[in-house]
Amino acid sequence: MDTTSPDDHPLRRLTLDQLRRRTSMKWRSHPEDVLPLWVAEMDVPLAEPVARALTEAIALGDTGYPAGTAYAEALAGFARERWGWDGPAVDRAAIVPDVMLGVVEMLKLVTGPGESVIVNCPVYPPFYHFVAHMDRRVVEAPLGPDLRLDLAALKEAFARCTAGGGRAAYLLCSPHNPTGTVHTAEELSAVAALADSYGVRVVVDEIHAPLVTAEAVFVPYLSVPGGENGLSLMSASKAWNLAGLKAALALAGPAAAEDLARMPEEVSHGPSHLGVIAHTAALRDGGPWLDAVLGDLADNRRLLAGLLAERLPAVGYRPAPGTYLAWLDCRRLGLGDDPAAAFLARGRVALSAGPDFGTGGDGHVRLNLATSPEVLTEAVHRMAATVG
Template sequence: MPAADAGGTPDPLRRLTLADLRRRTSMKWRTYEPDVLPLWVAEMDVPLAEPVAEALTEAVRLGDTGYPAGTVYADALRDFARHRWDWDFPASRTALVPDVMLGIVEVLKLVTGPGDAVVVNCPVYPPFYQFVRHLGRRVIEAPLDAAGRLDPAALESAFARATEGGRRAAYLLCSPHNPTGTVHTEDELADVAARAAARGVRVVADEIHAPLVLPGARHVPYLTVPGSETGFALLSASKAWNLAGLKAALAVAGSAAARELAAMPEEVGHGPSHLGVIAHTAALRHATGWLDSLLAGLDRNRRLLGELLTRLLPGVRHRPGEGTFLAWLDCRALGLGDDPAAAFLDRGRVALNSGLPFGTGGAGHVRLNLATSPEILQEAVRRMASAVPDTGRRTREDP
């Protein structure tokens, strides 16, 4: 029988076989050849939560496939946030956007202009670089510290550079952090708010992974910390319930930023899918038990990955993440060069994300997607080990 959480809901990560998954036509399962195990892009190997499937089926039966309307999504997110994170906000301080990254772009248009700077914490989600530069803004890096946490000195320096000459600037905060899985503390976020306010930097928090915080950590919404009133947050149910193909997200403004968010062009709200809004609303309102079962399964996989690396790839440095379903692996001791993902794909037939597009600090690293079955995870690490020369499998203490 599949593992289940305390409430008896089966672990979604144990519901599908490899044969089931290979029938999928999404990016994760169609980018590489059929013999490759894909543990890269942020899609989960889970069935759709039943309440979400039911809501979509009913909408299709009714032909309810028009344009989205109203605040049902914002109301559902508010109730979810109030219950999970003790965060309350009115629907009037939200805006419906197509997805989190496009929402970030629209918010950055509100608070910065062409040539202005956007600060990011590297290594970080590659689209932060791509979308910001495509928007005509400059990226300034503020590297995470050696423990993978926010570095106050690096932020202070980056904020100073970003605002030189009195220019406007923004800070694109990833919370929880992708790829490291770091969950920022209340004190860390309050420090961010104070430093940003002192320099006039506008904080835009990507909180798409917020529901995916594992046991032992707690997500703190950025807009709940003192001094965050001029900030913004972008949220979606897409990552936690595997709804990337059903586009919908929300931008939330701090109390002092509501007028700016209200100035977002009306046409931005035409981009989300009505079926996406229906699916995300159903997830937030009716599929929280499914989410809890997923989190328990991800925690088991997090521990399993640690055990597998210790046994099969002890040369890999890995600090287990507190959130997301992603693992950031330091493979520099394996002798595979700056892009170990290429070797794991060519020699082991496992697809991982190369660390290079994640910016400074990404060389020699890979990002691995934990949201799969334990059996696939075990096979993937076994294949990774087979791609490494014998010397790369020794621990640093080996002679």
């Protein structure tokens, strides 16, 4: 009998055969011979505290509408313990269906149709899709060559977008997807100062906040000087693999509380009650499980770096302290602007296509590290065979 605790190496618990029984997007978008390392789902069993909370709710028939502040209270406790931050005040928090729909609602509060939303490319593709769909104009402020925020590029974008007197927002990804960059307190304070000087409102996607290595420090944007006017979206979704259990929190700095209060009441109808229960349990009781995942991810970063050095030395990879994503520079492989297409067609490995991430994405792929060492190893071997 297997007596290993689920908290011991969650990324090594499930076999490929078990994973292929899943019916989610990751496992149903490609044929069974494809190794899926693309969309942000983790190959882990559900954390025991989350499974217990859901099981108890179902046993009670507790499947109605969400209510109360338990989710916000759990996040506040997690923030104090993990980040030393007392900032996510329960009275400045609102549940929203998920982070990207929350982003849309926050941008509606601080911009109007046709106005600008600044993003740091390469960046999470839905930033482009959702913003364009809501009739805002996406303006790129590329990351620097070191894949960190380029304050000069931001300043130029802020100045250009507000030159005619219109409103503009800055949609910040923190930690950054796809690069895994964790922004420092100094960088975020500089962002807040720039935003204030140009009258740009900052909306921050902080969904990957719990997924930061022990060697780095996640700094909530609302905690930095000048961040009082910001709006943030947080969720347990990525860190505990809860994408199918819809629930997120919109947070306002003290100076943005009135903006959040203007969010339409019907937005709160979208989150799932079971989602709220799951996210609350994760933040309140899922710390040991999360720590085990972080340990497995650290091992996988080292494994990937070694495999690439051995099998694909032409691929550029900088192990990053945030997220479970790897941003791979494949331009020297001669596979064109979209190497993910070649890796899928020839190697049967599904990765996220770099061009989808905007300027700076050509010739790159995004690889999801949140899998077993065996799957990761096989994926790199297949990728190498593609160009070998």
